[in-house]
Amino acid sequence: MKNIALLSTAIVIFISSIIYSQITLQVGAGGGYMLPTGTYAGSTEDFYNGTNYGMSSGYNFNAKVRVGLLGFNLFGIIDYSSISGDGQSDPSNKNSQIENTQNILSFKAGPEFNVSIPLSPVGFYFDGFLSVNTFSGTVSFQGVSGVSTGDYDLETATRVGAGLGGGVLLDFIPVVTLDLGVNYNWYNLFGQQYNSINTNLQRQDAYTSLNDDADPLYQSGSNVHIVGESRAINAWEFTLTVMFGI
Numbered sequence: 001m002k003n004i005a006l007l008s009t010a011i012v013i014f015i016s017s018i019i020y021s022q023i024t025l026q027v028g029a030g031g032g033y034m035l036p037t038g039t040y041a042g043s044t045e046d047f048y049n050g051t052n053y054g055m056s057s058g059y060n061f062n063a064k065v066r067v068g069l070l071g072f073n074l075f076g077i078i079d080y081s082s083i084s085g086d087g088q089s090d091p092s093n094k095n096s097q098i099e100n101t102q103n104i105l106s107f108k109a110g111p112e113f114n115v116s117i118p119l120s121p122v123g124f125y126f127d128g129f130l131s132v133n134t135f136s137g138t139v140s141f142q143g144v145s146g147v148s149t150g151d152y153d154l155e156t157a158t159r160v161g162a163g164l165g166g167g168v169l170l171d172f173i174p175v176v177t178l179d180l181g182v183n184y185n186w187y188n189l190f191g192q193q194y195n196s197i198n199t200n201l202q203r204q205d206a207y208t209s210l211n212d213d214a215d216p217l218y219q220s221g222s223n224v225h226i227v228g229e230s231r232a233i234n235a236w237e238f239t240l241t242v243m244f245g246i
Contacts, residue, residue: 024068026177030241034058034081039231040187044087044098048144050206050215050226053233054100058083064179064241066112073112075127080105083235095143100207102137102154104187108163123169131161133187139207146203146223155197157210159188159233167239179241187233188212194227 035057042052060081067074084101088094110129117123137154141147165183172178194216195209206215206226215227 024066025246026066026068026243027064027246028177028179028241028243029061029063030179030239031059031061032181032237032239034060034083035236035238036083037234037236040233040235042085044085044089044100045091047085047100047207048089048098050228051231053102053231054085054087054098055083055102055235056085058235060237060239062239062241064243066243068114073114073125075110075112075129077106077108077129079108079237081235081237089141089144093143093145096145097140097142098144099140100137101139102135105134105136106161106185106187107132114169121171123171124166125169126164126166127183128164129162129183131163131185131187132158133161134158135210141204141207147207148202148204152204152208155195155209157195158191159210159212160190161185161187161233162189165237175245177243177245179239179243181237181239181241183237183239185235185237187235192230 036055039052040055042054044054046052047054058081060079062077062079064075064077081104086099089096089098108129108131110127112125112127115124135157138151140151142149163183163185165181167179167181170178192213194211194213196205197209203224211227212233213230215225217225218228219225
């Protein structure tokens, strides 16, 4: 029994040492460019009419951690993005101006699958993730019909989303990896809703909450209830992250 116990202990220690030697840990930070698609894009005229959000482009900063074991990785990201759009509310009213900015704080996590090239400093990966996304921001109106001139805060809202992506890993410097990534984000797959926070039913209700679901009081031709359909918040992200091995 004693010999069996010693042998078992030795096997456990040996296997643990092999597994531990195969575990990698990287942490890093970076930033990039954000490009909206679908109903998250469009023009400020679309935003004014309640069909799209009218975002044009934005930027992001991120902090990333990657834990690897035998070619299979798990990763987590804290991502802060700011995206905006500006322009007229009506082409016939050249004095009208809308400036719309949204900020997204995202927590993302998921698996990552690596493809390495033997004896090469270049590798590739593919990933998928779930995300929790908190929206905030401001919208400004100047000379816009039906909306009082001024700056308005966007009511904070949280949505659950998902994404897919991939990238290239460059290991030209010891302990340092350049992570060139691209991913597509579905920010509001779950939790869509319409909020009405103004008791006097002014049109600006449609703009001061995220309102990614249809207004239940929507009527065609209404000047107040203008959001007739749910709106997807989707975007591409292109990132460069510097990762350090620990």
